[in-house]
Amino acid sequence: MSMDFEKEEVSATSNQLDEETLFVVSQTFKALSDPTRIRILNLLCSGEYSVNDLAEKLNLGQSTVSHQLRFLKQLRLVKYRRAGTTLYYSEDDDHVMNLLKQAIEHAIHH
Amino acid sequence: MSMDFEKEEVSATSNQLDEETLFVVSQTFKALSDPTRIRILNLLCSGEYSVNDLAEKLNLGQSTVSHQLRFLKQLRLVKYRRAGTTLYYSEDDDHVMNLLKQAIEHAIHH
DNA sequence: TCAATATATGAACATATGCTCATATATTGA
DNA sequence: TCAATATATGAGCATATGTTCATATATTGA
Numbered sequence: 001m002s003m004d005f006e007k008e009e010v011s012a013t014s015n016q017l018d019e020e021t022l023f024v025v026s027q028t029f030k031a032l033s034d035p036t037r038i039r040i041l042n043l044l045c046s047g048e049y050s051v052n053d054l055a056e057k058l059n060l061g062q063s064t065v066s067h068q069l070r071f072l073k074q075l076r077l078v079k080y081r082r083a084g085t086t087l088y089y090s091e092d093d094d095h096v097m098n099l100l101k102q103a104i105e106h107a108i109h110h
Numbered sequence: 111m112s113m114d115f116e117k118e119e120v121s122a123t124s125n126q127l128d129e130e131t132l133f134v135v136s137q138t139f140k141a142l143s144d145p146t147r148i149r150i151l152n153l154l155c156s157g158e159y160s161v162n163d164l165a166e167k168l169n170l171g172q173s174t175v176s177h178q179l180r181f182l183k184q185l186r187l188v189k190y191r192r193a194g195t196t197l198y199y200s201e202d203d204d205h206v207m208n209l210l211k212q213a214i215e216h217a218i219h220h
Numbered sequence: 221t222c223a224a225t226a227t228a229t230g231a232a233c234a235t236a237t238g239c240t241c242a243t244a245t246a247t248t249g250a
Numbered sequence: 251t252c253a254a255t256a257t258a259t260g261a262g263c264a265t266a267t268g269t270t271c272a273t274a275t276a277t278t279g280a
Contacts (some may be wrong), residue, residue, distance in 0.1 A: 034267085084277065
């Protein structure tokens with residue numbers, strides 16, 4: 001068995017990010033880099049919304065919203081609960097939502 | 111003259127982000143959504159580097175690094191200082207670098 | 221079971237993105 | 251001024267991305 005280094009120590013030593021960290025970080029920011037997704041996530045900050053609710057409030061096509069929700073769902077940034085034929089989506093990642101809030105706050109106050 | 115609302119109050123009322131905020135936020139995250147740019151910014155966390163330094167340390171083409179630095183420069187995320195023919199690049203936006211550090215920390219510890 | 225409603229999906233399209241190659245530009249020292 | 255070195259730039263290319271359209275799927279109430 002080789003020495004058991006923490007990722008933290010490795011990066012502190014080499015100053016380089018490992019492949020997996022790089023992938024996770026870039027994916028996270030990619031999720032937040034599109035205006036449509038930002039608007040969806042921003043609305044979900046204030047509670048649950050169905051697909052049609054989101055589409056109406058944001059003036060987007062139902063298909064567009066559904067596609068983006070699938071994207072966000074795959075990254076586990078949102079989750080949903082079913083009520084009949086309606087799916088209520090809500091946020092599912094405090095850390096990422098926090099990054100978004102910070103960026104919005106910063107943008108607004110500058 | 112119309113009433114002078116703060117952006118903050120508007121968004122608190124309508125729960126919607128204005129066009130400009132949306133643009134700034136998406137641009138910011140777009141800058142952080144590419145592995146190459148993440149690696150460059152992560153290195154710049156530890157000090158100044160010339161274009162060639164960055165290319166060598168990160169195993170990237172000189173042109174690739176230069177193009178990405180131009181991108182980051184336009185968003186004012188990096189700046190440079192000249193020393194002869196060499197340009198030393200360094201970080202220029204504490205807030206955005208902070209977002210990056212948070213995401214990296216979170217990715218590493220999960 | 222069937223119609224109505226809500227959502228998901230896939231193909232097609234236009235646009236955006238990132239890299240590479242070749243070359244241009246700029247600064248320095250001789 | 252000229253060669254050497256460092257960096258910037260633009261075109262071209264392959265791939266990724268986001269939206270739309272049409273249609274599929276799923277759930278419910280009658």
